[in-house]
Amino acid sequence: MNMKRTFGAVLTILGIIGIIWGAYAFVMGGDGAMIGKFTSAVPFLIGLIFFFAGINLVKTIKDSDSR
Known part of the structure; x- marks a missing residue:
């Protein structure tokens, strides 16, 4: 597998994690994710x-x- 493709896959997975974390923090109002509602x-x-x-x-x- 190409190194750039692997890096792209890692970026995609990190992006999914960031999106989920930001959405969770927004929904929880900053209570469960150690950040405020607007800084989510x-x-x-x-x-x-x-x-x-x-x-x-x-x-x-x-x-x-x-090859």
Whole structure:
């Protein structure tokens, strides 16, 4: 597997985690996630950036056979 594709997959997974964490913190009002209601937008936005960057990286990198 290509190294850039692996990095894209890792970014995508981190983005999903950030989106879930930000949404959970927003719904809970900051009680269960150690952050306030409005600052829960920060991990959500960072998660969105990571998610779309990872998807774009996986989608645009072509598989190359080194054999």
